[in-house]
Amino acid sequence: MNRVTFAQPDITLMLDLEGVIRKASLSNAIPAETVQDWVGHPWTETVGESGGDWIRRMLDDARSNGVSAFRQVRQRFPSGLELPIEYTTVRLGGEAGLIAVGKNLQAVAELQSRLIATQQAREQDYWKLREIETRSRLLFDASSEAVLVVEAQTLRVIEANPAAIRALGLAPGWEFLREVAPRDIEAFRGMLQRARENGRAPGIAVHLGAERTAWLVRATLMAHDPGPVFLLQLTSSAVEPQVAARGTALRLDDLLERLPDAFIVTDQDGLIRRANRAFLDMAQMPAEGGVLGESLGRWLAGPGDGLAVLLANLHQHGEVRVFPSVLTGELGTEVEVELSAAAGGIGASRAIGIVVRDVGRRIWARAEGSCLREAIGGIEAGIGSTPLPMLVRRIAEVLERHCIERALGIAEGNRTAAAELLGLSRQSLYAKLGRYGLQADAEEGPGEQG
Template identity: 40%
Template sequence: MKAFKAPKTSLGNLDAEAAAVLITAAADVALIIDEHGVIRDIAFNSEELALEMEGDGSWLGRRWIDTVAEDSRPKVEAMLQALADREQPRWRHINQGAGRGGSVPILFSTVRVGKGGRSVAFGRDLRPLSALQQRLVEAQQSIDRDYARLRHAETRYRMLFQLWTEPVLILDAATLAVLEANRVADQLLGRGGRRGAVRSFLDLFAPAIRGRIELMLNGLRATGRAEDVDATLAEDGREVLISATPFRQENASLVLVRLTYPQGEAGAVVLPRAKSKMLRLIESVPDAFVVTDQDGRIVTANAAFVEMAQLAAEEQAVGQPLERWIGQPGVEMEVLTANLRQRGPVRLFATTLHGEYGATIEVEISAVSVMNGTGPCFGFAIRDIGTRVAPPARAMGRVPRSVEQLTELIGQVPLKDLVREATDVIERLCIEAALELTGDNRASAAEMLGLSRQSLYVKLRRYGLGDLPAENGEMG
């Protein structure tokens, strides 16, 4: 603070009334405080503030610290202490008590006057500044809301732009450079979704047709309208229809271009080269490959399936239920699809495939469920295992009865004898398999079968396995 150089000369003989006028004019509210921090007098320069505080003659005779809000009391205490220590005065934000239990934000600074220990607290009403700050906060919140709406709108636009199944591009109207392209158009540009070097839109098409396209776009810039143009893609020779619409953005002239495939290729998607090669391989593999919808009806099938099912063309299979050719109707496919829905991929499911003209093939099926835009679809890889070379049969001392032999006994022997015979067949096969897996280690085989070694030896003698001497009175 810089004081007057010669206050006695410049101010003259200033009496108390003149000093009171000066103090009142210098602040919105002024408090006269004694050496004990008690308010002795109050003056208001703002009528609005006086009404808000209801004149607050109730402050007279009370300690200043008792007339402020709880959170402002430490500040008032610090200001009074600074007066006592004759420190440089500081401005502090005080929430001064007002009528009806409220408070008013006031910026106070205290100054010691005279030799009687009296001080003056000068206060500036902060409500206009608070209102301005509140309007600033509200304006910022409004800007944030508008920005969020714009961001969400842009996100929706980006999503629709990228999910569109036909190539869509945005061009610079003057240079015809590609500024933006959706995922399908990126494949045509050879960028694979990367925002690489900008290419000219005309480079997408066969050289013979570029003049017509350029003429159409020049007419679009001049008149704002243009007829659609048929064109041929340079990449794969496919026919497309070019539609263009001009628009402006940030003082720049742009063109929105859509490439539409012929009616027979509606919804066609341009795939990356690697994906296209994989699809061609699936079409050519010797194993059958079939895609069905969630109801099990065929959407597409490769040539191997068409051959296995004894069909003339894929179109004969499309739309038909796959269970028409797989296993018993309503059995195998029900099991397969239930497992796909509940447990995920199915591997090496053994069944049969029936051709249109009665041929039957033993097959193994591996299947997977994949989500698409409308629900799950199922993929089935079907392998012919009828031509596999069977492994050499194990040498066995005694061949058990087959299922056919047991079937022939129905009606000739009681059911309990048939069940006992079938049980013996299964038991013998299990023991032989356990011995083979353990390298004829009988202790390990007994543990694998859940038998004691003594029980295993009894069963080995019973079935004549393991070259053990027979005992009389053995028990099964």
């Protein structure tokens, strides 16, 4: 004989058609609670404030459709205990009333609370990891020691900090092994093998680049997705450098940083190795680390591919003078520039020095000066036919109009600011604007009134 087991509801309420409780019973899942005090009271009075609307909807659904959807409410017991209960209500037929059966969701609510707490903990751990990653990135970029991250299998450069790009000219994508002198390759591979076996290896002297400069290289094996990588730390192993030469290099570097014109050094492919503050301001970049390893073509534009034309001319002639182009900053500001460049070195060590000069103001000043000279020249044509006082007055008017237009241009149309630049009161400036018909050119600035 088959035995069918029915799960007993945690709460059973017998109701009349108006929703008044006639009988209430609890299962053993809710012990130590008496609900006889509910009898004779509307069901809506036994739940939390927000549950009353759900109760009324279930009663309406049961009366009209015979059964209601499941709804969750906060059931308040006579002892003051509140539990989340999921109810459904069924009409018994005729005038027999309604029955409401409920399931205790306390265990589900506790699981939900634990899930939320776990999610919050994971989120906190995520942000801690992000903070650690950000700090590591800052240390990586700010380190004065050359640091490279290379693939363990191919030894291709994945990342290079600014010091490595500046000192070695290595950029992401380059194969590090090609820079190692042939005599050091076997010893270098042996060091990497020790790093694979032990996690890290003591440093060895390796000669790098076309000049075969000596470097002390240390390797550390690190986990990475999709495959392991080596962290290579490179320290110059030059012995007893000349103090005078070192001081000269430091002074030269300081001078380049203070140079009012933008100055950059790139490799033969146009990837930036060094950039002074003037170039960073022109490119609207906050720090040198943001431009190192990037192509100059990211900011340079002109007829065709400006960078490609510049590099082609350098390859052909070895130097370029007064190369016109447009430099676009990260925030969209465009600057008319002239570039002068020279290339030196051979092979992978070939480097290009480029001076970038802002000529936008010069072009504008020439055009403006030409207009001013043309206007004054027209007045000078009246010499001999016009009295001198009248000529002087006309020239003074041209100069005054020119100065007012310049001040309005500098103040971006703000008449109050333009008056301060000219040393005039607003009323005097308004009178002169009316005299020269410049009211349409002068708009109310954001800080003006009336």
